[in-house]
Amino acid sequence: MIEITNLTKTYRGGVKALNGLTLDIGMGMFGLVGPNGAGKTTFMRILAGLLRPTTGQVIAFGHDMNTAHGRMAAKANLGYLPQELGLYPNLNALEFLDYMAILKGVTDGGERKRQIHDLLEKVRLTDVAKRRLKTYSGGMKRRIGIAQALLGNPRLLIVDEPTSGLDPEERVRFRNLLADMALERTIILSTHIVEDISQSCNDLAVMRAGQVIFRGAPGDLIERARGHVWTITSSGERPNGGLTLVSTLQMANGVQYRVVGDPPPEYRAVPNEPSLEDGYMWLMQDTVSAAEREGIGV
């Protein structure tokens, strides 16, 4: 269990990346979405022990991460896959995983060997395990990244944009792999790709301007957009008037727009079943509108 209380982070220069964030995260797959600059990466880096918060507290499995001892204990239960994963190019997969396992505290040689073998099987890299990492493709590097994150059987797995740069097949495989792993641990998945969340998370938070603006199940977010998702077919100009354009499709009779908002009647908009992406877009639009009404810049 991860308990985050009133977390703030202000960088030098006064940039406030987190602004009183409070969350409890339990077992399973937890999704974290939000626009660029929402504070997701700062939040993940604090959870990973890479950054210290300006104020607030993170308790990971009973360890207070504000203390050096607590951070070290929390790190012993942590697997981390950063957005930009670097690897040692002159090591092969077996050597790299062995090195990481030793540093993670898997000191028994036999146990290390067993874990590495199992994880290479899981990420389907056994056949190329003796190839230097510099020869790996982007997808293979991501897979070795997830393998190293799972070494030591961590109770918390933090993955930042894990599917960026992967082809569709790899992305699906990766999502399934994470979903399997989530049965026995907490996985925090930060992503821009809402589809990744909808396919694998049962709990999610949406962040904006350093705060959580939504917390709940994906279904709840979808429900929020019900009645606000429309299809507009037009041969003329693109619909406007406070509508958020979700997708555009060229058709024989014109252009079909999927929009979120409340279109005026002259658009002859047809209601649509909302998706998680629609829910996210509606939430963003709603938050901006509310802030504008209150005169707050977001």
Added chain:
Amino acid sequence: MSLQLAQLRGMIKYELLMAWRRRSLLVTILFLFVGLAVFTMTMQKEPLGAEGGEVLYVDDTVTPATVTMRLYATGEVTTMPADDAVLTNIPNWLRNIDLQQANATLKMATLLTLVTQLLIIMLLLMSAETIPLDKHYRVNELLHTLPVGRATYLGGKLLAVWVGLLAGMVMCALLYIPIAQGRFGAFDMSAYLRLWGVMLLPAAVFASGLSILAAAGVATRRASVLIGLALMPAGIFVFVFVILAVFTPLVGTANAAYTSLSYDGLINSMFGNIGQTMLIANLAMLLLGLVVWGVGRLREGQ
């Protein structure tokens, strides 16, 4: 504690493997060996001469004192009463010892002193990238999420470089023996090994440690090379003390040619001075290590 030791062992193993594969360790050791060979070839073999032959031994324990010489003309080794010219050229500290061996040993000390400077310069430049390489490969973020303490991380990086250097330098020292013997003749093996142990190895530990620690905070390999260059004055400063340590006893003894300082006394005095210089240099380097560790802790996670 056992976890930290296991982590240190792992770091030494894999950092060494990576240093070997990216050729940096190999280049360092080859450079040292080639440096030794080049200096050896350029150094002249200058026998202790007297009129008509090379002086091999002066015995002043008998009256009159005798000199053993190899005659240039015939190559014959002969012992005869020493005249005043020989006794003036061969001071007390060179008497009653094997002069050929003493001469070769002093040549060796001079040569290894020069090579020490080469080693210091090279290691200041080559070792600086050790920690910035983690940033270059973008693995530092991953490493800092692992339960590895800052002291273990720094210690692992330093020990990996030092173990590699130790192995390479021991190999160099052994492989160089036949080359040196071929060039200079038999020399005092114990003094030779002590020179490696007291001068070259500590100099290598100092230069590589200083460079690794000073460049620990920079983000790029290029910046680390600049740090290495900026450390040159420190390297030269220490080298000046090494030179003083080696040559002060020699010069002092030559000037005081008729004092009672023996050859063994000279050699011991030389080693004492070098040892002291290296101890101070390495303590300063370790002090820098403490500063780097402390600054790292302060900056950690900010």
